[in-house]
Amino acid sequence: MIGDWLDIGPISQIEAGTARTLPVEGGEEIAVFHTMRNEFFALLNKCPHKQGPLSQGIVHGDVVTCPLHNWNISLRNGKALGDDEGCVPTIPLKVDAGRIYLLRSAVVGGGVTAPEQNRAAA
Amino acid sequence: MNAPMNFEKGDLPGQTRERLVVIGNGMAGCRAVEEILARDPERFDVTIFGAEPRVNYNRIMLSPVLAGEKTFDEIVINTQEWYEENSITLISGDKVDHIDREAMTVIAASGRVEPYDKLLIATGSDPFIIPVPGKDLEGVVTFRDLDDVDKMLDAAGKGGNAVVIGGGLLGLEAAHGLSLRGMKVTVIHLMPTLMERQLDEAAGWLLKTELERRGQTILTGANTKEILGEGGKVAGVLLEDGTEIPADIVVMAVGIRPATGLAKTAGLDVERGIMVDDHMVTSDPAILSVGECVQHRGMCYGLVAPLWEMCRALADFVTESPSGYEGSITSTKLKVSGIDVFSAGDFSGGEGCEDIVMRDAARGVYKRVIVKENKVLGAVLYGDTADGSWYFDLMKKGDDVSDIREALIFGQAFASGGALADPNAAVAALSDDAEICGCNGVSKGTVVKCIEGGAHSLDAVRGTCKASASCGSCTGLVESLLALTLGGEVESGPKTMCKCTSFTHDDVRKHIVEKQLREMPQIMQELHWTTPDGCASCRPALNYYLLCAWPGEYEDDQKSRFVNERMHANIQKDGTYSVVPRMWGGLTNPTELRAIADVVEKYDAPMVKVTGGQRLDIFGIKKEDLPAVWADLNAAGMVSGHAYGKSLRTVKTCVGSEWCRFGTQDSTGLGVKIERMTWGSWMPHKFKIAVSGCPRNCAEATIKDFGVVCVDSGYELHIAGNGGIKVRATDLLCKVETEEEALDVCAAFIQLYREEAHYLERTAPWVERVGLDYVKDKLAEEGAIETYAARFRYSQQFMQDDPWAKRAAGERKDLHAHIATVRPLEMEKA
Ligand code: SRM
Ligand SMILES: Cc1cc2nc3c(=O)[nH]c(=O)nc-3n(C[C@H](O)[C@H](O)[C@H](O)COP(=O)(O)OP(=O)(O)OC[C@H]3O[C@@H](n4cnc5c(N)ncnc54)[C@H](O)[C@@H]3O)c2cc1C
Ligand code: SF4
Ligand code: FES
Numbered sequence: 001m002i003g004d005w006l007d008i009g010p011i012s013q014i015e016a017g018t019a020r021t022l023p024v025e026g027g028e029e030i031a032v033f034h035t036m037r038n039e040f041f042a043l044l045n046k047c048p049h050k051q052g053p054l055s056q057g058i059v060h061g062d063v064v065t066c067p068l069h070n071w072n073i074s075l076r077n078g079k080a081l082g083d084d085e086g087c088v089p090t091i092p093l094k095v096d097a098g099r100i101y102l103l104r105s106a107v108v109g110g111g112v113t114a115p116e117q118n119r120a121a122a
Numbered sequence: 123m124n125a126p127m128n129f130e131k132g133d134l135p136g137q138t139r140e141r142l143v144v145i146g147n148g149m150a151g152c153r154a155v156e157e158i159l160a161r162d163p164e165r166f167d168v169t170i171f172g173a174e175p176r177v178n179y180n181r182i183m184l185s186p187v188l189a190g191e192k193t194f195d196e197i198v199i200n201t202q203e204w205y206e207e208n209s210i211t212l213i214s215g216d217k218v219d220h221i222d223r224e225a226m227t228v229i230a231a232s233g234r235v236e237p238y239d240k241l242l243i244a245t246g247s248d249p250f251i252i253p254v255p256g257k258d259l260e261g262v263v264t265f266r267d268l269d270d271v272d273k274m275l276d277a278a279g280k281g282g283n284a285v286v287i288g289g290g291l292l293g294l295e296a297a298h299g300l301s302l303r304g305m306k307v308t309v310i311h312l313m314p315t316l317m318e319r320q321l322d323e324a325a326g327w328l329l330k331t332e333l334e335r336r337g338q339t340i341l342t343g344a345n346t347k348e349i350l351g352e353g354g355k356v357a358g359v360l361l362e363d364g365t366e367i368p369a370d371i372v373v374m375a376v377g378i379r380p381a382t383g384l385a386k387t388a389g390l391d392v393e394r395g396i397m398v399d400d401h402m403v404t405s406d407p408a409i410l411s412v413g414e415c416v417q418h419r420g421m422c423y424g425l426v427a428p429l430w431e432m433c434r435a436l437a438d439f440v441t442e443s444p445s446g447y448e449g450s451i452t453s454t455k456l457k458v459s460g461i462d463v464f465s466a467g468d469f470s471g472g473e474g475c476e477d478i479v480m481r482d483a484a485r486g487v488y489k490r491v492i493v494k495e496n497k498v499l500g501a502v503l504y505g506d507t508a509d510g511s512w513y514f515d516l517m518k519k520g521d522d523v524s525d526i527r528e529a530l531i532f533g534q535a536f537a538s539g540g541a542l543a544d545p546n547a548a549v550a551a552l553s554d555d556a557e558i559c560g561c562n563g564v565s566k567g568t569v570v571k572c573i574e575g576g577a578h579s580l581d582a583v584r585g586t587c588k589a590s591a592s593c594g595s596c597t598g599l600v601e602s603l604l605a606l607t608l609g610g611e612v613e614s615g616p617k618t619m620c621k622c623t624s625f626t627h628d629d630v631r632k633h634i635v636e637k638q639l640r641e642m643p644q645i646m647q648e649l650h651w652t653t654p655d656g657c658a659s660c661r662p663a664l665n666y667y668l669l670c671a672w673p674g675e676y677e678d679d680q681k682s683r684f685v686n687e688r689m690h691a692n693i694q695k696d697g698t699y700s701v702v703p704r705m706w707g708g709l710t711n712p713t714e715l716r717a718i719a720d721v722v723e724k725y726d727a728p729m730v731k732v733t734g735g736q737r738l739d740i741f742g743i744k745k746e747d748l749p750a751v752w753a754d755l756n757a758a759g760m761v762s763g764h765a766y767g768k769s770l771r772t773v774k775t776c777v778g779s780e781w782c783r784f785g786t787q788d789s790t791g792l793g794v795k796i797e798r799m800t801w802g803s804w805m806p807h808k809f810k811i812a813v814s815g816c817p818r819n820c821a822e823a824t825i826k827d828f829g830v831v832c833v834d835s836g837y838e839l840h841i842a843g844n845g846g847i848k849v850r851a852t853d854l855l856c857k858v859e860t861e862e863e864a865l866d867v868c869a870a871f872i873q874l875y876r877e878e879a880h881y882l883e884r885t886a887p888w889v890e891r892v893g894l895d896y897v898k899d900k901l902a903e904e905g906a907i908e909t910y911a912a913r914f915r916y917s918q919q920f921m922q923d924d925p926w927a928k929r930a931a932g933e934r935k936d937l938h939a940h941i942a943t944v945r946p947l948e949m950e951k952a
Binding site: 008030050051052053056057068 | 313314322472
C-alpha cells in the first residue's frame with residue numbers, strides 16, 4: 001500500500017532559518033522551510049505576486065519575505081500579509097523522529113489552498 | 123495459569139474480582155493502580171509486569187541520582203511492602219512479549235502466561251537511537267532507566283571524556299551529572315540552539331553561555347556522522363564537518379519514541395502512539411493504556427504531568443464514574459542546579475501573537491511572555507523563574523490579561539499590585555532617592571532634576587545624567603519619569619535602530635566595542651532587545667557590525683543576510699541568478715574572456731552584458747548550476763565580483779598615462795592596486811571606487827564613494843559621491859603625491875566609514891550627516907591614516923577569500939542543491 005506521507009529526508013538537511021527546494025516532475029516546485037523557531041512548513045515555491053522563488057527569501061518568525069519585491073508571506077497558510085493580497089498553496093507537512101513527511105496527495109496535486117481563500121472564492 | 127483462587131468477596135462465582143494486568147511498572151502504570159486503589163481497593167486483582175528488575179521509582183529523579191544529589195532509595199515511589207500490602211503481584215525483571223487478545227492473556231519472556239479481564243499497557247517510551255555507524259559499540263548508552271545511570275556512573279568513575287548527543291532536557295541533565303562526576307563533557311546538538319523545543323534563541327543562548335562557563339563544551343548545529351570505536355569500545359565521535367571528539371562514553375539523548383511494539387503486534391490501533399479515547403481505552407474495549415506510550419487527540423507526551431491526568435481519567439472510568447481526559451498543556455523546567463529555566467505553551471509565534479520581552483543583563487534574566495487576543499499563550503523564562511507557575515496558570519485558565527497587560531512581564535507581585543499595575547503610578551510612588559539606573563548609580567531625584575533642567579527626551583537624559591545610557595534596562599523607568607514630569611511634552615529622540623531596541627545605530631555600535639559584545643544573542647540580551655530574536659532589519663545590521671568589530675573572530679550569520687549575499691549572485695525576476703566575476707580595474711584578457719564565453723555556452727546563459735561597472739554580467743544561471751559556473755570561472759583565475767553585496771563593488775578606471783595622450787598617472791594600474799587591496803570587504807552599504815587619469819575624469823571618479831583624479835603633481839582624493847537615485851558629486855578630501863599615500867588614505871577612509879556609518883547608509887548620506895569636516899578632522903589626527911589603514915588591512919586578511927571558490931569546493935551544498943526530486947511514477951512504487 002502506498003503511504004499517505006512522503007518521506008523527504010531528515011530535518012538536518014535544512015538549516016534553521018532557510019528553505020530548500022523539491023522539484024516535482026510534471027508538477028510545481030515545492031519550497032520546504034525550517035524556521036528559526038524550529039518549525040517546518042512546505043509551500044509552492046512561487047510568490048503570489050510575480051512568481052518569485054520564496055525558498056530564497058529571508059525567513060523571520062513564521063513569515064518569509066519574497067526575495068523579489070519583499071512581499072511577506074505567512075508560512076502557515078501561504079497568505080500574503082499586510083496590504084498585499086494573494087495566497088500560495090501549502091503542502092501539509094509533519095515531522096516524525098527527525099524526518100520530514102509531506103502529504104503525498106498535496107505534493108502531486110499542487111498543494112492545498114488556505115480555507116479562507118476558498119470561502120472567499122465561493 | 124488459572125483464575126486466582128482468593129474469593130474474598132464470598133464464594134459466589136461472578137463475585138470474583140476482575141483481573142487487572144498491568145504491563146509496565148513505571149510511573150504511569152503504578153500511578154494508575156494507585157488511583158484505582160484509592161477509589162475502589164476491592165475491585166481488581168492486580169498483577170504488574172515490569173521489565174526492569176526493581177520496584178517502581180521516580181524516573182525523573184534519575185538526573186539527581188546521576189548528579190550525586192540523591193540515592194536510588196530516595197527516589198523509590200512504591201516499596202516492596204506497598205505491593206504486598208495491596209496484594210499486588212509484582213513480576214519484575216520479566217518482559218511481556220505477547221498479548222493474546224482472543225484468549226485474553228499476556229505471555230512474558232519467562233514463559234509465564236497471565237489471564238486478564240482488563241489489561242493496562244503502560245510501556246512508556248524507548249530512547250531513540252540515531253542510526254549512525256558505531257551506535258552498537260560498547261560505551262554507547264541511553265538515559266532512560268537505572269541501568270543506564272549505573273553505566274554512566276561506571277564510566278565516570280574512570281574519568282575521561284563524555285560526549286552527550288542531544289542538547290534537549292535529557293541530554294543536558296546527563297551532561298550536568300557527568301560533568302559534576304568529573305568527566306570532561308561535550309554536548310553535540312543538531313539544532314542551532316539548545317532545548318529548541320522548549321526555549322527560544324535568546325534563552326537557549328543564555329543557557330549555552332552558562333554551561334560553557336561551567337566547563338562544558340557545547341557544539342550546536344553539529345551533526346553526528348559516526349561513533350568511532352577501538353576494539354569494540356567507543357573511542358570518539360566524528361561529526362559531519364570532520365571534527366573528531368574523543369569519548370570514553372557516548373550518551374544518546376536525542377529523543378524518545380512511544381513503546382508501541384506490543385500493542386501493534388496485538389493489532390491495536392497505533393499511530394505514533396497507542397490510540398486511546400478520553401477514557402484511555404484503546405481500540406479493544408478490554409485494553410486500556412496510559413503514559414508516554416499513548417497518543418491522545420493526536421498528542422504524545424514526554425512529561426509526567428499529563429500522565430497524572432490520564433491516570434485520574436482512567437481510574438474514574440474503570441470504577442464507573444467516568445470523567446474523561448481532555449489533553450494537557452505542559453510546562454518544562456530543567457533540573458540542573460543553579461540554572462533556572464522555565465517554558466510553557468506555544469512560543470513559536472504566529473499571526474496575531476505579541477511578544478512581551480524583559481531582559482536584565484546584570485542579573486542574567488530573560489523573560490518572554492507570548493500574548494494573543496489578550497490571553498497568555500506561552501512563556502519562556504531564564505534566570506528568574508519565580509513567576510513561571512503564575513504564567514502557566516494564566517495560560518491554562520485562559521484568563522483575559524488586558525487589565526494587567528502593562529505590568530504582566532514584571533511578574534505576579536507587581537501585576538496584582540492594584541494601582542501599582544500602572545508602571546507610571548509605580549514609578550511615581552518611588553521615593554526621590556530610589557535608584558533608577560544601577561549601572562550609573564542615578565537616583566530618581568537626579569533624573570527628575572535633569573528632565574526639569576531641559577532634558578526632554580530619552581536621548582537627552584542619557585546624555586546628561588547618564589540614566590539608561592549603559593545597559594538600557596531602566597529605559598522604561600526613565601520613559602515613565604519623562605512622562606510623569608513633562609506630561610505630553612516628551613520629545614522623541616533620534617531614531618532607534620528598529621522597533622526591537624531603544625538604542626540608536628551609534629549606541630549599538632559603541633556598546634559592541636566597549637562591552638566586547640561578540641554574538642548576536644549577546645547584544646540582544648545586554649542591550650535589552652524587546653523582541654526575542656530581532657527582526658529582518660536589525661539582524662543584517664548586527665551581523666555587519668559584529669563582522670566589522672571582530673574581524674577573524676565573529677562567525678558570519680548567513681541567515682541574517684539577504685538572498686544575494688547568501689547566494690553570492692544577484693537574483694533575477696525569473697528566480698535565476700546573474701554572475702559577475704571580478705575584472706580588476708576593468709581589465710580583462712583572452713583567458714578570462716574565453717572562460718566567460720565557455721560558461722555562457724555550457725550553461726546556455728540567455729544573455730551576457732557589459733555592466734555599468736566595467737565588467738561582464740552573465741545572466742540566467744540556475745542556483746543548482748552556480749557552483750559549477752564558479753568553478754569554471756575560478757579555473758581561469760577569476761573571483762567573485764561581489765556585484766550582489768553591501769561590499770566593495772567595482773573599481774572603474776580609465777586608460778591613463780599608459781595610452782592616453784592626456785593621462786598624467788597610471789590610473790589603470792592604481793585602480794587595479796586599489797581593487798586588489800579592497801575586494802572582499804563587507805561594508806555598511808555598497809561601495810564603489812573609480813580612478814581617472816586626468817581631470818577629464820572619464821572614469822566618473824567624482825560620483826563614486828571614493829574617487830581618485832590624477833593630476834600632474836599627484837592624486838586628488840575624493841569622497842562621498844553617488845550616482846544612482848540622488849546624484850551627489852564628491853567632496854575633495856585631500857591631495858597626495860604618491861600611489862602609496864593614495865592607497866593608505868583610501869584604506870583609512872573605508873575603515874572609518876566601515877566603523878562609523880549606519881548599516882545601509884552609503885558614504886554620501888553618511889558624510890552629509892556627520893559633516894565633511896568631521897571626516898577630515900578624524901583622518902587628520904596624528905597617526906590616524908596609519909591606524910585606520912592598518913585596521914582595514916588586518917580585517918582584509920580574513921575577508922579576501924573568494925566565496926565562490928569555497929562554494930565551488932562544496933561548502934554549503936545545501937543552498938544550491940534540491941532537497942530531493944519527486945517523480946510521480948517512483949512515488950507510486952514507494
Ligand atoms: C548590472 C548593473 C547594470 C548594468 O547592466 O550595467 C546594475 C544592476 C543593478 N543595480 Fe545598479 N547596476 C550596475 C551599475 C550601477 C551604477 C554604475 C556604476 O556602478 O558605476 C550605478 C550608479 C552609481 C552609484 O551606485 O552611485 C548603480 C546604481 C544603483 C542603485 C542606486 C544606488 C544609490 O545609491 O542611489 C541601485 C539601488 C540600490 O542599491 O538600492 C542599484 C541596484 C541594482 C540592482 C542590484 C537592482 C536589484 O536590487 O536587483 C541591479 C542588479 C542586476 C543584476 O541582477 O545583476 N544600482 N548601478 C551594473 C552592475 C555594475 C557592476 O559591474 O557591479
Ligand atoms: C532522566 C529523566 C529525567 C526526566 N525528567 C523529567 C522531568 O523533570 N519532568 C517530567 O515531567 N518528566 C521527566 N522525565 C520523563 C518522565 O520520566 C516520563 O514522562 C515518565 O516516566 C513516563 O512514564 P511512563 O509510565 O509512561 O513510562 P516509564 O516510566 O518509562 O515506565 C514504563 C515502564 O514499562 C516498562 N516496560 C516497557 N515495556 C515493557 C514490557 N513489554 N513488559 C514489561 N515492562 C515493560 C519499562 O521498563 C518501564 O519501567 C524524565 C525522564 C528521564 C528518563
Ligand atoms: S537601472 Fe533599474 S532596471 Fe536597470 S539594472 Fe539598475 S535597477 Fe535594474
Ligand atoms: S514576486 Fe514575490 S514579492 Fe514580487
